[in-house]
Structures are given as structure tokens and as C-alpha cells.
Amino acid sequence: MRDHFRWLKGKEKLAAFESxxxxxxxxxxxxxxxxxxxxxxxxxxxxxxxxxxxxxxxKPAMHIWCSHDVPWLQDDKDIPHFQEWQPGRGN
Structure with missing residues (x-):
């Protein structure tokens, strides 16, 4: 959640673009x-x-975009996995 996110350091080195x-x-x-x-x-x-x-x-709540995972990626089988974005959520 946005309310729980903050940059601790390095914010001055960020660059952004609207994709x-x-x-x-x-x-x-x-x-x-x-x-x-x-x-x-x-x-x-x-x-x-x-x-x-x-x-x-x-711990993560879910894994999204699993269709792009690399074969060696280890993941927790107890967490929901979605091939693309979580169903019912917008991009």
C-alpha cells in the first residue's frame, strides 16, 4: 500500500517516466x-x-506476471500465482 511505502535513501537518484x-x-x-x-x-x-x-x-500476498518467470525462480506454492495481472484488477 502506498501509505506504507517510502524511500529511505537515494531518492535524489530516481528518474521516472510515464509509460x-x-x-x-x-x-x-x-x-x-x-x-x-x-x-x-x-x-x-x-x-x-x-x-x-x-x-x-x-511475505508477498500474491505473485503476478508469472508468465514471465525464469525457470530458476523459487517461489512459495502457498501464495496465489497469476499468469498476468490479478483477475479483477486493472492494469
Whole structure:
């Protein structure tokens, strides 16, 4: 949820662009890593957890876009998986 998200450091190195109307993707301006995406009108943000330096100490609620997973990705079989976006949710 957006209310629980904040940048701890490095915000000055962020770059962003609007990839589609209302959707913003945020990148590191130094290395180009895609860090997060958001739609300002929605209550959640999408964080690319593989870019975190430390364990966020929380479990995912679901896995989305599993159709793009790599074969070696380990995942928790007890968490719902969706081939694309979660059914019933907009892009």
C-alpha cells in the first residue's frame, strides 16, 4: 500500500517516466535498474523486490506476471500465482 511505502535513501537518484497514461515507472538514474511502478490514482505501488538490499521481512500476498518467470525462480506454492495481472484488477 502506498501509505506504507517510502524511500529511505537515494531518492535524489530516481528518474521516472510515464509509460502509459497515468502509470509511472521509477528507475535508478545511475545504473538504470527499474525500482518501482505506480499509478497515482491507485492505493498500491509495485516494488521490484529483487532490487532491495535487505530482506523486507514481509511475505508477498500474491505473485503476478508469472508468465514471465525464469525457470530458476523459487517461489512459495502457498501464495496465489497469476499468469498476468490479478483477475479483477486493472492494469
Amino acid at each position: 502509459s497514461p497515468g502509470k509511472f515507472r521509477h528507475f535508478c538514474s545511475v545504473c538504470g535498474s527499474h525500482l518501482m511502478a505506480e499509478r497515482i490514482t491507485q492505493p498500491h505501488v509495485i516494488v521490484r523486490v529483487a532490487t532491495l538490499d535487505e530482506d523486507p521481512r514481509s
